[in-house]
Amino acid sequence: MPNITIQQMPKTVEQKRELVARITDAMVDVYKAPAETVHVWFQEATTEDYAVAGQLVADKLAQK
Numbered sequence: 001m002p003n004i005t006i007q008q009m010p011k012t013v014e015q016k017r018e019l020v021a022r023i024t025d026a027m028v029d030v031y032k033a034p035a036e037t038v039h040v041w042f043q044e045a046t047t048e049d050y051a052v053a054g055q056l057v058a059d060k061l062a063q064k
Contacts, residue, residue, distance in 0.1 A: 001037045002027050009057075010044045 004023055011019075024038045047058035 001039060002031060002033050004038070004040045005043060006040065007043045007045065009047065009050070016042060 004027075006019070020040050023040055024035050027033045027038045028035050047061060048056060050057045052060070
């Protein structure tokens with residue numbers, strides 16, 4: 001059973017639906033896995049939960 005975890009900033013439900021469909025299709029095509037065995041989890045973090053180069057992304061965005 002393929003398990004895919006996606007770590008990302010929050011996205012819309014429509015974007016997640018499209019991504020899940022495409023990932024599932026790719027797993028079926030490449031791994032020959034039955035679609036019903038493909039599991040996808042989203043782990044979403046806000047800009048306050050993620051940092052780059054020692055600075056929160058929220059702070060970097062506020063500086064722009």
